[in-house]
Amino acid sequence: MKLALLQELSAVDDERAVSRGLMTRLHLDLPLLLGILTVAVLGLTVLYSASHMNPQLVVRQCIHVLLGLIVMFVLAQVPPHLMRSWALSLYLFGTLLLIAVLLIGSVGKGAQRWLDLGVIRFQPSELMRLAVPMMMATYFSNKPLPPRFKHMAIAILITGTPFLLIVKQPDLGTALLIAMS
Structure with missing residues (x-):
């Protein structure tokens, strides 16, 4: 029982280390990325509400958010x-x-x-x-x-x-x- 629990915790730690390693290799700051995504989702929610639930506006804004994230990712790779x-x-x-x-x-x-x-x-x-x-x-x-x-x-x-x-x-x-x- 204890061995299984320790193995599970070890697997979680390994996943976090891989995740941190990936973020480091990609030159991305996870808290910053999560903050940006949170603000983007809140903005999309407000837009949906303010646009009288017009999905076209939200889809267009989602495309802009996605393009912005791609540009951010590309620029993060520049030394x-x-x-x-x-x-x-x-x-x-x-x-x-x-x-x-x-x-x-x-x-x-x-x-x-x-x-x-x-x-x-x-x-x-x-x-x-x-x-x-x-x-x-x-x-x-x-x-x-x-x-x-x-x-x-x-x-x-x-x-x-x-x-x-x-x-x-x-x-x-x-x-x-x-x-x-």
Whole structure:
């Protein structure tokens, strides 16, 4: 009896170790993944209720959630040093797109936030929601702690440039989100 119980507990521990090993090999954080899935399921439930139980909207949103999870999984496989090497290019590209919005952007709902690429309309401030934190992490990754005044001034410049360009559109919500990053 005791032997069977110990074998059962050992099998459960082995399953957990395999699960942790798999999550580690896939570069996924299980608590984060469970949190994301919980929020997604709650969101789908609220959408179903708010859409007067329209299954088409829920199915479409499920597809978007699935695509988001696939993108998250693919990006989790990218080595951190490669992401650091993309940070400056992504930041500069995003900043140029923000300047382009001010010069040739299309107006939608009273704000000039969009670049009309013919096939799609694109909002560069959304790209900067990723680019600014990546750039800040890359910049501070090799700086001593506590940061010097010079490093903080450069960080304010890195964050402040897209902040001001986005405020000019106007999109204060996204600008504040970027400033807080």
